[in-house]
Amino acid sequence: MRNFTVKSLITLLITSSALLLTPMKSDAQVNMTRLAQVAKSCQEDMFSSNYYKRMGFDTNSINQYLRNSYNQERAITDCISSRYHYSLVMTKYAWLDSTGEILPGYPGSVLVGSLANYFEGIYHTTSILDCIANQNLSSEKCPLVATFIANGTAFRGEWFYHYTVNVCPSCVVAHDELLGSKKEIFKAFVQWFLTLEKTQRRELISLLGDGDEASKLRLAIISESKAAVKKYWEVRQDIQEQEQERRRQEILGN
Structure with a gap:
């Protein structure tokens, strides 16, 4: 599955370690420990045939797709963005981990993270509460939920x-x-949502629902995830430049 040069492989292997050693500024937005863990898992999974086989994907076509260096970088970028985002959601709403599945192998928390990601901060009216109340995805109240639920x-x-491919193969x-x-996944989501405690439902609506505060919260999580991706590539670029300089010095006998 891997089509990297030796240099690229070495860079991938040491980037996550370098992230842990990168000093954080007092106003830094990115949690470097979280980023290092996410980067390590993405580097292991995105170029692994076994990862895609778990989802029943055609690994030959994926292997062909990942021969292109741009696609390799895009795969890592999207994985880090998705997994860092999901980690933030699970940290903020730690109780989600014990709320069970909407379908066998599909935790409700993953769909929550996915919706929060796709709703972004630009949609001030998601109407998700109305959709759940009506339990009708074809309602005029539900175009946004219908777009992103599955x-x-x-x-x-x-x-x-x-997002789901990057975060949860069993999902x-x-x-x-x-x-x-x-229709079926929305139905399963509603059934799962209604099993939650009332305080938990309110917390999720504060993330997925209408209004400026929910929109700002979604945007803050997405912004940190994007900052994490940017930091990853900055560290990787630094490593490549250091390696290039080391080779120059070796040639000069220094």
Whole structure:
């Protein structure tokens, strides 16, 4: 699956370690320990045939796709962004970890993270509470939820750059068993949501719901995730430049 040069492989292996050693400024937005853990997992998974096999994907087509260096960088970027984002959500709402699954192998927390990511901060009106109350995805109140609740088709036919693919392979399997049915996955989500305690429901609506505060919260999580991606590539660039300088000095006999 891997198509990196030896130099690239070495860079990948040491980047996550370098992230842990990078001093943080007092006003730094990125949690470097979190980023190092996320980067390590992404570097292990994004170029692993076994990772994609777990989701039933055609590894030959993925291998072909990842021969391109731009696609390699895009895969790492999207993975770090998604996993860092999900880690932030799970840290802020730690109780999500014990709330169970919407479908076998599909934790409700993953769909919460996915919706928070896709709703972004630009949508001030998600109408998710109205959608849940009406339990009707085709309602005029639900266009945004209907767009992002599921893929509408199997991920294995359109695998790249999806939050769920990057975060939860077992969720992809559950999603694809229903052929990405928006109606069925929304129904499962509503049933899961209604099992939560009232305080937990209110907390999730404060993240996924309407209004400026929810929008600002989603945007803050996304902004930190983007900053984490930027920091990763900055550290990796520094490593490459240091290695280039080391080789120059070796040539000069220094």
